[in-house]
Amino acid sequence: xxxxxxxxxxxxxxLNWYSIYGRHDLPWRQTxxxxxxxxxxxxxxxxxxxxxxxxxxxxxxxxxxxxxLAQAEQSEVIELWQGLGYNRRAxxxxxxxxxxxGKTFPKTLKELEQLPGIGPYTATAxxxxxxxxxxxxxxxxxxxxxxxxxxxxxxxxxxxxxxxYIIKTLDTQNPRxxxxxxxxxxxxxxxxxxxxxxxxxxxxxxxxxxGSLRQVRGEIIRLLxxxxxxxxxxxxxxxxxxxxHFPDAxxxxxxxxxxxxxxxxxxxxxxxxx
DNA sequence: CTCCAGTGTG
DNA sequence: CACACTGGAG
Numbered sequence: 001x002x003x004x005x006x007x008x009x010x011x012x013x014x015l016n017w018y019s020i021y022g023r024h025d026l027p028w029r030q031t032x033x034x035x036x037x038x039x040x041x042x043x044x045x046x047x048x049x050x051x052x053x054x055x056x057x058x059x060x061x062x063x064x065x066x067x068x069l070a071q072a073e074q075s076e077v078i079e080l081w082q083g084l085g086y087n088r089r090a091x092x093x094x095x096x097x098x099x100x101x102g103k104t105f106p107k108t109l110k111e112l113e114q115l116p117g118i119g120p121y122t123a124t125a126x127x128x129x130x131x132x133x134x135x136x137x138x139x140x141x142x143x144x145x146x147x148x149x150x151x152x153x154x155x156x157x158x159x160x161x162x163x164x165y166i167i168k169t170l171d172t173q174n175p176r177x178x179x180x181x182x183x184x185x186x187x188x189x190x191x192x193x194x195x196x197x198x199x200x201x202x203x204x205x206x207x208x209x210x211g212s213l214r215q216v217r218g219e220i221i222r223l224l225x226x227x228x229x230x231x232x233x234x235x236x237x238x239x240x241x242x243x244x245h246f247p248d249a250x251x252x253x254x255x256x257x258x259x260x261x262x263x264x265x266x267x268x269x270x271x272x273x274x
Numbered sequence: 275c276t277c278c279a280g281t282g283t284g
Numbered sequence: 285c286a287c288a289c290t291g292g293a294g
Contacts, residue, residue: 048293
């Protein structure tokens, strides 16, 4: 078989697989609206599909467009994000909306990557899923597929080694469907055969969560979502994680603009909110 | 307990 | 380049 034939047969196999086993029902696959695609991709960057579905539906119901989201208070946006983790991404999404409000949403990788929270992957996802552009997309499920099929046993495989295979096999007539198929297949492959993306040079292991500073950050955000306004002392008292991290976590969140204080300070100190 | 993933920052 | 960022599933 020639390489062209191999690519064609891989394509046919995968597209057939997708027609039978693919997640055709996912809500963000029923739309090409770049706003919907962006919301879903920001959420999916960090969270399993099943957990994203209800959050995504609630989010676009509350904020159906860039302009509606742009008008919202940051606290409302973070509250709707609760339970997804990585709260600063809610802030990036809000900032994206404010930056593009009243303009046409960007259509090129370069322009998209200028927006907060949009890096190389998310930019390609918007180009493929919203605009059906034949971009070169690379994320963990796609890496899993190519490592499994074309790099068995090899370790520290660089993305630059994968890219030629992505280009060769890309269905340029329908990149949108092709990448949906690759991602669904990759996630199934991962369940069946283990995480081959670990053999990618891009793979990194995350640090411990229990007892960490980010556990305390998460707690502060959650407390302020529930109580709306609390003093620094009240927050510190309610933290169940490692209290030694509280001062750093509190300062970080202020600097990032995740939490802000009211104008008046009382005898108990400033009251803080999202 | 271990595992997870793209973006931003230093 | 290394590391931080969350919260849930297994």
